[in-house]
Amino acid sequence: MSGSPADHRNALPPAIADGPLDESLVRVRRDFHRFAERGWMEVRTAGRIIRTLEALGWDVEYGRAVIDADARMGVPPDDTLASELQRALDQGADPDLAAELQGGFTGVVATLRGRHPRPLIAVRFDIDANNGDESSAADHRPFADGFASANEGAHHNCGHDGHTAIGLGLARVLAERRDTLPVDVRLIFQPAEEGVRGAAAMVAAGVVKDVDVFLGCHIGFQAQRVGHVIAGYRNLLASTKFDVEFTGRTAHAAMAPHEGRNGLLAAATAVQGLYAISRHGDGETHVNVGYVTGGEPRGEARNAIPARATLRGEVRGSTNAVADYMFRRARQVIEHAAGMHDVEFSLDVVGRSPAANSDQALAAIVSTAAAEIPGIDEVSQSADFHASDDVTAMMVAIQAQGGHAAYVGIGSRLDSGHHTPRFDFDERALRIAVDLLASTIDLIPAESAARLARPGAPGSARG
Numbered sequence: 001m002s003g004s005p006a007d008h009r010n011a012l013p014p015a016i017a018d019g020p021l022d023e024s025l026v027r028v029r030r031d032f033h034r035f036a037e038r039g040w041m042e043v044r045t046a047g048r049i050i051r052t053l054e055a056l057g058w059d060v061e062y063g064r065a066v067i068d069a070d071a072r073m074g075v076p077p078d079d080t081l082a083s084e085l086q087r088a089l090d091q092g093a094d095p096d097l098a099a100e101l102q103g104g105f106t107g108v109v110a111t112l113r114g115r116h117p118r119p120l121i122a123v124r125f126d127i128d129a130n131n132g133d134e135s136s137a138a139d140h141r142p143f144a145d146g147f148a149s150a151n152e153g154a155h156h157n158c159g160h161d162g163h164t165a166i167g168l169g170l171a172r173v174l175a176e177r178r179d180t181l182p183v184d185v186r187l188i189f190q191p192a193e194e195g196v197r198g199a200a201a202m203v204a205a206g207v208v209k210d211v212d213v214f215l216g217c218h219i220g221f222q223a224q225r226v227g228h229v230i231a232g233y234r235n236l237l238a239s240t241k242f243d244v245e246f247t248g249r250t251a252h253a254a255m256a257p258h259e260g261r262n263g264l265l266a267a268a269t270a271v272q273g274l275y276a277i278s279r280h281g282d283g284e285t286h287v288n289v290g291y292v293t294g295g296e297p298r299g300e301a302r303n304a305i306p307a308r309a310t311l312r313g314e315v316r317g318s319t320n321a322v323a324d325y326m327f328r329r330a331r332q333v334i335e336h337a338a339g340m341h342d343v344e345f346s347l348d349v350v351g352r353s354p355a356a357n358s359d360q361a362l363a364a365i366v367s368t369a370a371a372e373i374p375g376i377d378e379v380s381q382s383a384d385f386h387a388s389d390d391v392t393a394m395m396v397a398i399q400a401q402g403g404h405a406a407y408v409g410i411g412s413r414l415d416s417g418h419h420t421p422r423f424d425f426d427e428r429a430l431r432i433a434v435d436l437l438a439s440t441i442d443l444i445p446a447e448s449a450a451r452l453a454r455p456g457a458p459g460s461a462r463g
């Protein structure tokens with residue numbers, strides 16, 4: 001269902017402010033879904049976010065002002081950034097904004113002034129698509145309804161298109177009631193969540209430095225029915241993502257194999273060794289190798305020793321300590337697999353996020369708000385996340401400065417699991433999320449005095 005890119009050249013953003021909120025949320029979500037953009041390359045997406053927020057009267061910052069260049073992880077190579085920039089322009093990206101966002105600076109932060117500056121509330125939305133191709137099965141709704149990804153290799157298979165729409169919907173709702181907005185609100189639109197690459201660069205740029213209360217949400221984790229809400233996930237897993245290159249020496253496979261040094265075998269040894277790392281008694285741990293390739297680049301030779309191999313892996317843990325243990329052991333395995341086959345190796349960390357828990361006192365406020373939202377009929381105070389999300393980089397930064405953070409689950413039936421080609425969610429979840437976040441923001445100033453102690457921050461509970 002990919003129309004020609006020219007169809008959308010210079011097309012105006014589908015306005016979040018037009019028509020009933022439910023309908024505009026769906027329209028906006030489907031636009032982002034169709035023009036899916038992977039991490040650090042969300043040039044069209046971020047441009048639309050910026051123009052929409054400006055039109056709604058928010059103060060908007062973006063690009064290098066909200067992304068610390070040196071703290072970015074897993075930025076794609078320059079040729080990929082360049083071709084994706086051209087693709088975004090062909091698909092209607094604003095060229096003036098693209099100049100500021102290109103090269104891996106696709107973050108956006110917006111602020112709306114309320115009657116009091118504190119407690120400052122921030123809400124984070126991730127905006128990136130994932131690697132992967134979307135299903136073109138006739139019964140896959142995005143395909144059947146004409147909004148499946150037009151971009152090969154990029155698919156919103158984690159619901160971040162929905163999160164982005166929720167963020168803009170919240171921006172609309174708060175702007176409509178700005179005269180009675182009790183406190184300042186900041187919206188953070190974060191690139192490159194997949195691979196846990198983007199949040200740390202926004203933290204390093206200072207976007208959460210003065211935040212007192214922090215909220216974020218995810219669709220469909222441990223809540224797979226519309227109307228079910230999880231007020232604050234716990235046990236978000238720490239994770240480290242890494243790329244490994246093995247480099248040996250090629251040689252004739254029969255006459256001189258002893259002169260070769262086999263990178264492919266080193267990778268194979270490493271894969272077996274990585275999965276053989278012992279579990280840790282102090283917490284949940286995981287290891288995965290998602291991709292291995294190797295061989296000689298030219299000729300597809302079966303008759304030469306393969307010098308090179310590439311491996312992409314990750315480890316996770318329910319605490320930073322057990323996740324660090326997994327990464328330390330992974331590094332040993334890789335190093336010694338290389339040594340065993342007498343090849344060189346490089347190991348690059350391309351994503352990293354800490355473990356985190358939602359503050360249950362803040363989750364209790366979310367629960368209170370949820371009780372009044374039409375369409376919510378079940379509220380779980382908490383649930384284990386069973387995955388990683390680099391929202392944790394923001395959560396722990398805010399908790400370390402005495403603030404409070406909660407990551408909220410928005411229930412939805414899923415057509416198939418996150419990160420799969422047939423992923424889709426129930427769009428009724430979008431309106432529920434907007435209403436829940438808006439109501440929680442309304443409650444926080446009054447509730448924070450009673451429920452959220454913040455030592456050393458006089459005035460934080462005004463309002």
Ligand SMILES: [Zn+2]
Nearest residue numbers: 158194418419
């Ligand atoms: Zn994901």
Ligand SMILES: [Zn+2]
Nearest residue numbers: 158159160218
């Ligand atoms: Zn996600």
